[in-house]
Amino acid sequence: xxxxxxxxxxxxxxxxxxxxxxxxxxxxxxxxxxxxxxxxxxxxxxxxxxxxxxxxxxxxxxxxxxxxxxxxxxxxxxxxxxxxxxxxxxxxxxxxxxxxxxxxxxxxxxxxxxxxxxxxxxxxxxxxxxxxxxxxxxxxxxxxxxxxxxxxxxxxxxxxxxxxxxxxxxxxxxxxxxxxxxxxxxxxxxxxxxxxxxxxxxxxxxxxxxxxxxxxxxxxxxxxxxxxxxxxxxxxxxxxxxxxxxxxxxxxxxxxxxxxxxxxxxxxxxxxxxxxxxxxxxxxxxxxxxxxxxxxxxxxxxxxxxxxxxxxxxxxxxxxxxxxxxxxxxxxxxxxxxxxxxxxxxxxxxxxxxxxxxxxxxxxxxxxxxxxxxxxxxxxxxxxxxxxxxxxxxxxxxxxxxxxxxxxxxxxxxxxxxxxxxxxxxxxxxxxxxxxxxxxxxxxxxxxxxxxxxxxxxxxxxx
Amino acid sequence: xxxxxxxxxxxxxxxxxxxxxxxxxxxxxxxxxxxxxxxxxxxxxxxxxxxxxxxxxxxxxxxxxxxxxxxxxxxxxxxxxxxxxxxxxxxxxxxxxxxxxxxxxxxxxxxxxxxxxxxxxxxxxxxxxxxxxxxxxxxxxxxxxxxxxxxxxxxxxxxxxxxxxxxxxxxxxxxxxxxxxxxxxxxxxxxxxxxxxxxxxxxxxxxxxxxxxxxxxxxxxxxxxxxxxxxxxxxxxxxxxxxxxxxxxxxxxxxxxxxxxxxxxxxxxxxxxxxxxxxxxxxxxxxxxxxxxxxxxxxxxxxxxxxxxxxxxxxxxxxxxxxxxxxxxxxxxxxxxxxxxxxxxxxxxxxxxxxxxxxxxxxxxxxxxxxxxxxxxxxxxxxxxxxxxxxxxxxxxxxxxxxxxxxxxxxxxxxxxxxxxxxxxxxxxxxxxxxxxxxxxxxxxxxxxxxxxxxxxxxxxxx
Numbered sequence: 001x002x003x004x005x006x007x008x009x010x011x012x013x014x015x016x017x018x019x020x021x022x023x024x025x026x027x028x029x030x031x032x033x034x035x036x037x038x039x040x041x042x043x044x045x046x047x048x049x050x051x052x053x054x055x056x057x058x059x060x061x062x063x064x065x066x067x068x069x070x071x072x073x074x075x076x077x078x079x080x081x082x083x084x085x086x087x088x089x090x091x092x093x094x095x096x097x098x099x100x101x102x103x104x105x106x107x108x109x110x111x112x113x114x115x116x117x118x119x120x121x122x123x124x125x126x127x128x129x130x131x132x133x134x135x136x137x138x139x140x141x142x143x144x145x146x147x148x149x150x151x152x153x154x155x156x157x158x159x160x161x162x163x164x165x166x167x168x169x170x171x172x173x174x175x176x177x178x179x180x181x182x183x184x185x186x187x188x189x190x191x192x193x194x195x196x197x198x199x200x201x202x203x204x205x206x207x208x209x210x211x212x213x214x215x216x217x218x219x220x221x222x223x224x225x226x227x228x229x230x231x232x233x234x235x236x237x238x239x240x241x242x243x244x245x246x247x248x249x250x251x252x253x254x255x256x257x258x259x260x261x262x263x264x265x266x267x268x269x270x271x272x273x274x275x276x277x278x279x280x281x282x283x284x285x286x287x288x289x290x291x292x293x294x295x296x297x298x299x300x301x302x303x304x305x306x307x308x309x310x311x312x313x314x315x316x317x318x319x320x321x322x323x324x325x326x327x328x329x330x331x332x333x334x335x336x337x338x339x340x341x342x343x344x345x346x347x348x349x350x351x352x353x354x355x356x357x358x359x360x361x362x363x364x365x366x367x368x369x370x371x372x373x374x375x376x377x378x379x380x381x382x383x384x385x386x387x388x389x390x391x392x393x394x395x396x397x398x399x400x401x402x403x404x405x406x407x408x409x410x411x412x413x414x415x416x417x418x419x420x421x422x423x424x425x426x427x428x429x430x431x432x433x434x435x436x437x438x439x440x441x442x443x444x445x446x447x448x449x450x451x452x453x454x455x456x457x458x459x460x461x462x463x
Numbered sequence: 464x465x466x467x468x469x470x471x472x473x474x475x476x477x478x479x480x481x482x483x484x485x486x487x488x489x490x491x492x493x494x495x496x497x498x499x500x501x502x503x504x505x506x507x508x509x510x511x512x513x514x515x516x517x518x519x520x521x522x523x524x525x526x527x528x529x530x531x532x533x534x535x536x537x538x539x540x541x542x543x544x545x546x547x548x549x550x551x552x553x554x555x556x557x558x559x560x561x562x563x564x565x566x567x568x569x570x571x572x573x574x575x576x577x578x579x580x581x582x583x584x585x586x587x588x589x590x591x592x593x594x595x596x597x598x599x600x601x602x603x604x605x606x607x608x609x610x611x612x613x614x615x616x617x618x619x620x621x622x623x624x625x626x627x628x629x630x631x632x633x634x635x636x637x638x639x640x641x642x643x644x645x646x647x648x649x650x651x652x653x654x655x656x657x658x659x660x661x662x663x664x665x666x667x668x669x670x671x672x673x674x675x676x677x678x679x680x681x682x683x684x685x686x687x688x689x690x691x692x693x694x695x696x697x698x699x700x701x702x703x704x705x706x707x708x709x710x711x712x713x714x715x716x717x718x719x720x721x722x723x724x725x726x727x728x729x730x731x732x733x734x735x736x737x738x739x740x741x742x743x744x745x746x747x748x749x750x751x752x753x754x755x756x757x758x759x760x761x762x763x764x765x766x767x768x769x770x771x772x773x774x775x776x777x778x779x780x781x782x783x784x785x786x787x788x789x790x791x792x793x794x795x796x797x798x799x800x801x802x803x804x805x806x807x808x809x810x811x812x813x814x815x816x817x818x819x820x821x822x823x824x825x826x827x828x829x830x831x832x833x834x835x836x837x838x839x840x841x842x843x844x845x846x847x848x849x850x851x852x853x854x855x856x857x858x859x860x861x862x863x864x865x866x867x868x869x870x871x872x873x874x875x876x877x878x879x880x881x882x883x884x885x886x887x888x889x890x891x892x893x894x895x896x897x898x899x900x901x902x903x904x905x906x907x908x909x910x911x912x913x914x915x916x917x918x919x920x921x922x923x924x925x926x
Binding site for chain 1 (some may be wrong): 568569570571572573612613614615619620623624626627636640641642643644646647648649650651652653654655656657659660662663664668679680703707708709748750751754807809810811812813841842843876877878879880881882883884885889893896897898900901902903904905907908909910911912923
């Protein structure tokens with residue numbers, strides 16, 4: 001009697017022929033690919049593959065398709081919703097070594113990159129050319145991961161999300177076929193929008209291997225400011241007023257007093273009080289920036305804002321925005337031995353006060369520690385529900401609070417996810433949000449493009 | 464022996480039960496629905512249905528699905544690419560009576576409308592509320608038609624196309640199921656982007672019955688200007704420079720001397736010379752508008768522009784933009800008994816001079832009369848190839864010229880359609896533009912969502 005050879009063993013053996021040392025079954029490597037930064041239960045893949053070209057991705061997917069082996073794409077592993085957890089084991093497809101910046105056009109303000117490029121790497125590369133890529137999630141994620149999850153960040157209020165900043169993609173489909181989507185033009189009415197279909201599909205329809213991004217000119221002038229408020233309501237109402245007045249702010253970020261306390265400790269923001277706070281940034285011409293800032297200053301003063309602290313020099317601005325980008329880590333560090341369950345509710349701007357102040361009530365009732373921070377110009381905010389890693393009951397309480405905050409967001413006409421994606425964490429809300437008919441249409445597209453269900457199973461759709 | 468009853472007769476009989484007089488087999492009505500404003504061969508549908516509700520669309524599609532009867536959606540009939548030509552007869556589904564504006568939110572700057580609403584109707588409705596809807600194709604089209612064809616217009620350079628201004632849709636699928644897509648939030652990472660999949664699908668995947676649009680605040684200040692140039696190159700190079708400098712112009716439209724001659728005659732623009740011309744508009748604060756205009760004036764002067772004629776008062780501006788929106792009709796009127804074959808090439812901005820001046824060479828060689836006009840800030844321009852309606856040979860020559868101009872656009876990294884859609888007219892170019900693999904993915908989605916192929920057959924895909 002011989003031991004049964006599993007389908008994945010065929011894939012591993014065949015892939016070794018063209019990947020050599022770049023396919024690993026080492027336990028430590030598999031462990032590093034067992035989940036992201038979320039609280040899902042870790043699952044080790046059978047093997048981790050470090051691909052370096054489209055051709056390799058194509059060969060690997062053709063193999064997995066033939067043998068019915070699951071493939072879970074992996075970038076920087078910063079997902080907060082279980083996207084990279086290979087819940088049915090199989091292959092973890094690590095794209096983090098595909099970091100080539102293949103082309104930058106100053107004239108057309110676009111570039112072609114591989115998916116493992118991070119936004120930091122890209123912006124370092126672009127700086128000398130007077131260009132920048134605006135989409136900036138807090139984490140050191142890959143741009144491939146951002147495409148997969150339809151990510152955004154602090155600048156989205158002015159420059160849009162990744163959805164508005166991708167012009168086209170190269171995608172390897174489930175069976176290994178390679179397609180090109182989109183166009184290098186600013187607009188096109190040339191058939192189905194496969195680019196937008198792939199963006200936000202979380203690795204369930206295909207694997208992105210090249211990305212053409214729209215870039216922006218570094219603004220002539222930039223200034224930033226911080227305003228603190230005696231209470232949350234004035235803080236939130238200021239945001240709503242700024243947006244309704246149409247001031248084209250580049251960033252308008254809210255941190256509640258729990259979050260700001262964590263940031264003061266983590267990022268040494270000595271000048272700030274433990275009060276609800278707005279971080280602001282303005283982009284434009286010298287005159288335009290001044291005009292915007294004056295409008296916002298007038299509004300926040302009117303709403304009870306305590307002064308308007310300028311951060312005109314680049315060093316002060318960098319410190320401010322680094323602190324904002326590290327808010328998640330500041331939150332995690334504020335409580336020993338913790339991980340975070342993160343909500344990502346986004347609502348129409350008119351409902352922001354209800355959603356946000358309601359979430360604060362829910363948090364208070366729960367008794368959990370839970371900093372709140374938000375891309376409030378877009379109506380989007382996060383609560384980072386802190387749980388002791390070693391206390392399963394705490395995790396259950398955190399999920400109960402998460403459900404309550406999301407349910408309130410949906411009831412206010414919002415979405416369960418503004419920017420983190422669905423993954424496993426938000427899949428339970430999709431039917432309520434879209435209705436069973438729309439979800440069935442999504443499933444039928446999934447089944448058509450990935451008939452064997454090998455691509456990132458268990459994500460977006462609950463099984 | 465009894466006469467055979469055709470499937471469409473079953474549909475007509477059953478539909479009469481719930482539509483009464485609103486299903487018509489009258490020859491004149493069928494003739495009005497036999498094609499749009501294009502040069503396709505007219506085909507009469509078997510019946511025209513004037514629907515008034517989602518429920519009626521759903522019932523009708525369920526019937527047509529059951530009997531395998533083709534359905535061609537019809538709005539205002541302004542398509543230039545054969546979208547509304549019912550090439551396999553069946554039902555012409557006229558949505559032009561669904562004109563309700565169901566909801567306008569000033570706080571969230573959005574609205575919910577039915578698909579038969581035109582942009583004029585919507586903007587008339589919004590004006591008192593300080594809001595406007597920016598997407599403005601030249602024609603009196605319906606917004607449903609704009610969604611179907613991924614339309615844009617003169618303001619897209621600043622405000623984006625319909626793709627960026629639709630938040631969500633209600634769609635009746637081929638079998639009559641009704642789905643809701645999208646979200647009222649400014650961003651969402653909540654599953655597949657069905658909204659963007661439907662936008663630009665030209666009635667081949669479903670019929671749009673409600674549209675939630677993003678609106679914009681009427682700018683504090685608006686000014687417009689006209690600049691003429693001694694030659695085309697200076698005119699085009701000015702546009703490229705303005706865009707590469709990142710001046711946020713609201714409109715930048717080019718008309719060549721053939722088009723401007725037609726417009727002078729049609730719209731009585733007595734003050735203009737027969738020279739290559741730019742029409743410009745600036746939106747912003749008083750100071751911002753002044754700043755933008757000064758930047759553009761400096762550029763155009765540098766490129767040989769002959770002065771900079773202001774149109775600050777609203778009456779002069781209206782005359783200017785009405786003339787621009789009537790450019791197509793001015794072109795048609797410039798040659799007796801003519802119809803137009805229209806190209807809609809869009810290229811990356813750095814290739815605009817090559818594409819546009821190359822097209823002018825092609826026109827010269829062809830000997831055909833052909834005004835050229837363009838949304839040049841987006842790299843998009845139209846040539847309206849004028850043909851005598853009664854001369855089939857002229858139509859063949861026009862199509863030969865069209866193919867040449869499109870082929871040049873594709874070779875320059877462009878698209879066959881910037882905003883008019885594929886329809887029948889541009890379907891032959893899709894395989895070259897996207898490659899066979901991507902086109903096969905589009906077809907597989909079509910076959911999944913419309914397995915009997917009843918929805919607008921023969922459009923986008925060649926049969």
